Amino acid sequence: MHQPPEPFRLLPGAATSPVILHVPHSSRVIPESVRGGIVLDDRALEQELDHITDSHTADIAAAAAAGSAVTPWQFVNGLSRLVFDPERFPDEREEMLAVGMGAVYTHTTHRERLRPDGFDGRSLIDRCFHPYADAMTRAVGDRLEAAGRAVIIDVHSYPTEPLPYELHGGGLRPPICLGTDPFHTPAGLLAVAEKAFAGFGGTGLDSPFAGTYVPLKYYGKDDRVGALMVEIRRDTYMTEPGGPAGPGLVALAAALAGLVGGLLP
Numbered sequence: 001m002h003q004p005p006e007p008f009r010l011l012p013g014a015a016t017s018p019v020i021l022h023v024p025h026s027s028r029v030i031p032e033s034v035r036g037g038i039v040l041d042d043r044a045l046e047q048e049l050d051h052i053t054d055s056h057t058a059d060i061a062a063a064a065a066a067g068s069a070v071t072p073w074q075f076v077n078g079l080s081r082l083v084f085d086p087e088r089f090p091d092e093r094e095e096m097l098a099v100g101m102g103a104v105y106t107h108t109t110h111r112e113r114l115r116p117d118g119f120d121g122r123s124l125i126d127r128c129f130h131p132y133a134d135a136m137t138r139a140v141g142d143r144l145e146a147a148g149r150a151v152i153i154d155v156h157s158y159p160t161e162p163l164p165y166e167l168h169g170g171g172l173r174p175p176i177c178l179g180t181d182p183f184h185t186p187a188g189l190l191a192v193a194e195k196a197f198a199g200f201g202g203t204g205l206d207s208p209f210a211g212t213y214v215p216l217k218y219y220g221k222d223d224r225v226g227a228l229m230v231e232i233r234r235d236t237y238m239t240e241p242g243g244p245a246g247p248g249l250v251a252l253a254a255a256l257a258g259l260v261g262g263l264l265p
Helices: 042-052 057-066 095-099 122-147 187-196 248-262
Strands: 008-011 019-023 073-077 150-158 176-179 203-205 225-233
Touching: 008 122, 019 057, 019 122, 019 248, 057 073, 057 150, 057 248, 073 122, 122 150, 150 248, 176 187, 187 203, 187 225, 187 248, 225 248
Parallel strands: 019 073, 019 150, 150 225, 176 203
Antiparallel strands: 008 073, 176 225
């Protein structure tokens, strides 16, 4: 019998590590049951996956974990963000609803129809979004209990040239964009990240993408939970839009391992 794809995986790290490398957008997997609700033909869908997927970011995180003296934990989404996007609000709070890209997308990166008019995404939110959020909440809680703190490092990538869906695509597009939160990104965490990624031609803050991912149970409430989003411009490590990785992947993984190491006592 064909096994359905895993919706997410928590890959254990060291018991004492507070760090979770969170990889939400690296997969291209779309279950057949979800594919039927997407209006794109196969070729157009592959092209959309090239643009929307943060290709090879799971490999960067895995290599960073393997290269860390104290292994961080990894939380990896096994499904494409075209199935559901765990980093969106599942309701009207989400600003990306303006371009049809809330927790369940109705439009593509080029603002074309992804799903039919009137599509109801609530079943995908119930089946995929909420279980993912609950599991990530438990993972953070476990780090708090075991290590006394938790640090979520989001591992993303973004295209060299802005895509039509971007709401804030007119700003700077540095090799490394660090997304921050005023409550969950302390100055020390940001300083360690800026040092770790200094060798790639420059880091920038919150442009073209801003903010961090923190489970709502802790968001704005528990300062023991630190968070930082690492957005890697794709020309630093791969052939765009959806091609193979190059030698930059190894250097980026080493820098991410440096960030992980810098967060330990």
